[in-house]
Amino acid sequence: MAYWLLKSEPDAFSWDELKKRGAKGEPWTGIRNHTAKLNLMKMKKGERGFFYHSNVGKEIVGICEIVRDSYPDPTAKTGEPWVAVDIKALEPMLKPVTLADIKAEPKLSAIQLLKQSRLSVPQVTDSEWKIVCKMGGLK
DNA sequence: GCCAACGTTGGC
DNA sequence: GCCAACGTTGGC
Numbered sequence: 001m002a003y004w005l006l007k008s009e010p011d012a013f014s015w016d017e018l019k020k021r022g023a024k025g026e027p028w029t030g031i032r033n034h035t036a037k038l039n040l041m042k043m044k045k046g047e048r049g050f051f052y053h054s055n056v057g058k059e060i061v062g063i064c065e066i067v068r069d070s071y072p073d074p075t076a077k078t079g080e081p082w083v084a085v086d087i088k089a090l091e092p093m094l095k096p097v098t099l100a101d102i103k104a105e106p107k108l109s110a111i112q113l114l115k116q117s118r119l120s121v122p123q124v125t126d127s128e129w130k131i132v133c134k135m136g137g138l139k
Numbered sequence: 140g141c142c143a144a145c146g147t148t149g150g151c
Numbered sequence: 152g153c154c155a156a157c158g159t160t161g162g163c
Contacts, residue, residue, distance in 0.1 A: 007149090033148095033158075055149060099150080118148050118157060 002042060003124040004049035005113055006064065006087065015051050015061040018089045025067045025088030029075045032082060036121040040083050041070045048090065050124065050132065052113070059096040060132060064089055094137030107131050 006028065008014065018026055031037055043049075043066045050060045068086035076082040102108050108131060112122035124132070133139065 009149090035158095058150075116156090117150070118155095120148085 001126075002044075002047055003126065003129040004039065004043060004047065004066075005052055005060070005122050005124050006049045007052045007054045007120045009055045010053045010057060011055075014053065015089065015092070018051065018062075018064065018087070019092075021088065023067075023088055025086045027074070027084050027086050029073050029084040031073070031084070031120060033120060035116075035119055037081065037083055039121045039123060040085055043070060043085050045069050048129075049087070050129075051089070057096070057098075058100075059098040060093060060102075060136065061096050062089060062092040063133075063138075091138070095135075097132055097136045101135060102132070105131065105135070 013026070028040070031040060045066055045068060047066045049064050049066065051062045051064045052060050064087040066085050067088050070083040070085050073080075073082040073084040075084075099113075102111065103114065108114070108128060111124065111128050112119065113124075116122060
């Protein structure tokens with residue numbers, strides 16, 4: 001079981017909007033970066049990710065679940081290699097975990113979110129996942 | 140194949 | 152609004 005972090009600017013697509021999609025979820029399209037694409041391709045149905053609001057908020061607001069393995073991104077031009085997955089909202093953080101919180105936690109100093117701040121789909125390790133869940137008030 | 144120029148992302 | 156990081160493009 002791998003864990004992920006999905007960045008979204010809430011002005012473009014927020015956690016609340018994802019929640020409104022319900023169990024059907026939402027296609028996660030528009031990734032145009034090869035590192036992020038490789039991560040999308042590794043995602044398997046049933047795996048989980050943190051939903052992070054970039055720019056506005058800068059905090060992890062909830063947990064989402066991958067509900068469909070990667071498939072060709074319908075918003076890509078023909079012949080382009082980009083892929084998408086579908087995700088749905090699983091549960092909100094009881095307390096959002098901010099970027100400042102993450103930076104202030106020594107155990108999270110190696111998290112890819114901090115190491116590669118521009119990567120829109122970084123991976124999260126098992127131990128990082130547990131720490132952030134705890135910080136967010138979840139078991 | 141190198142590297143300068145440029146564009147984009149995202150934190151501050 | 153600025154700037155650092157970094158990916159991409161294009162000239163050589």
